[in-house]
Amino acid sequence: MLKRVLIPSAFLVSPLLIADNTFANSKLLSQPPSPQAVIAQNSLSERTTEKPRIAVLDFDFSSVGNPSLLSLINGGADGVGDLLVNALVEGGQYTVVERSRIQSILAEQNLGASGRIDASTAAEIGKILGVRAVMIGSVTQFDLQKQNAGGGIFGVGASTQDTDAEVAINVRLVDTNTAEILYTTQGKGNKSQSDTQLRAFGVRAGASTSNDGKLLTLATEEAIQTITQNMNTQVDTIAALQQSIPDVEALVASVSGNTIILNKGKKEGYREGMVVSIERVTQEVKDPETGEVIRTLTTKLGEVKLTDVDAKSSLGQWISGTATPQVGDLAKPMRQN
Incomplete structure (x- = not known):
């Protein structure tokens, strides 16, 4: 059922007033945009058509207490960098240089021969690659801790093994043109697993499902997820950097x-x-x-x-x-x- 609504005269608007406002608005709409607005729009258009191009260099593992644990993850020491590259690519905010290309440049130019790459060397590599920024970093924690507990009586008992994997990664973002450190972030990951075995008169039941490599990989992925999320907040800053020119003829x-x-x-x-x-x-x-x-x-x-x-x-x-x-x-x- 339709209802009639009475509008008080105070709310009635003169057609002439509406026409005047329409004319004023049309004048505003017809005015050309300011130079600042054009520059901002062009910058936005460029960002939407071209993702910032970055490179991820090898991480430093000198602070890791037990480097042999690196062999437990796919790719060893290079595996951490590969996981970060994959996460950045999947995030869709950046164009990331292939890792094989970076290794080729390092070999050709004999850069980073000492194993550690500082900001100035990273910037030099970035110029050769033609990227706006370079990510360097260090793995400060890559640990695996195991604790055993258990007991028994009259030949029957149970034992429990707890395994904890902890990973911490520090990352720095370097401006290719100035070697300035633009941004720093850290990611941490922790994964644990508990296995229980029953023992009766020397016979064990309940095989352990502990997988040290998998736990370390999951902890690394968790740390990298935090880094990637933080990096995605910097995409506009990196996009605004002056585009570097590759030093390759x-x-x-x-x-x-x-x-x-x-x-x-x-x-x-x-x-x-x-x-x-x-x-x-x-x-x-x-x-x-x-x-x-x-x-x-x-x-x-x-x-x-x-x-x-x-x-x-x-x-x-x-x-x-x-x-x-x-x-x-x-x-x-x-x-x-």
Whole structure:
């Protein structure tokens, strides 16, 4: 049943007033956005289309009391870093560099040979990889404790074994461009298990289900879950960092008109919008004692803007320069447009 509602005259609005307000609102809507609003919108659009690119380096285990326990988890010492990479990728907030690529860079550049990587070395590695930030850290606790209890009478009894796995990980986030430590966080994990066995006249019943490796892995995953959750709160901070330029030169692999293809891609930190300098080697200066090339002199031919980049190659368009590039010319990253 419909009810009639009487509206007091005080609440009636003049059509002219409505028209005036509508006109005022339309003027506000038609005004162009401020430069600050445009910059903010562009920044938001960039974040929604491109995730911040980071790298996770090997963790330091020098503080672990019993390093042999690391062999109980999948991948050993590298397994902790792998678990963190997997968690970050599954979180969907970051693009994470493949661990194999990092190991290749460490070997090629002889970086981190001492086993411990400080912030400045991490930043150097990050520049080569072309990432905005690098995660370094240490495992400060990786313990397994066992306690046995039990008793019996007249040959019959029971025994209980309690196993506790405890893991603690400290992580630091390093700005690739400045080597500044942007953020620190810690994750802790604890998993336990209790097994009971019955004993009668020398015969045991109730086999132990203790799995030390599984307990340590679960405790590590719990610690990493906390770290990942905390890292996800920093995604906007990392996205706002200046994009680093990879310190890896490429070679021209193909030339077709104004279209150039290089032999380096996303694995080396190349990406769409990057501008590279195309240069030709004019002289190689060798050490007279060893014959080693100590300096390479080049002449700049022009610039190419990358438009399509996959894992192993980059395609770009010639945007400046009058010389004709050829296969084998050098390509040096310059800037990100």
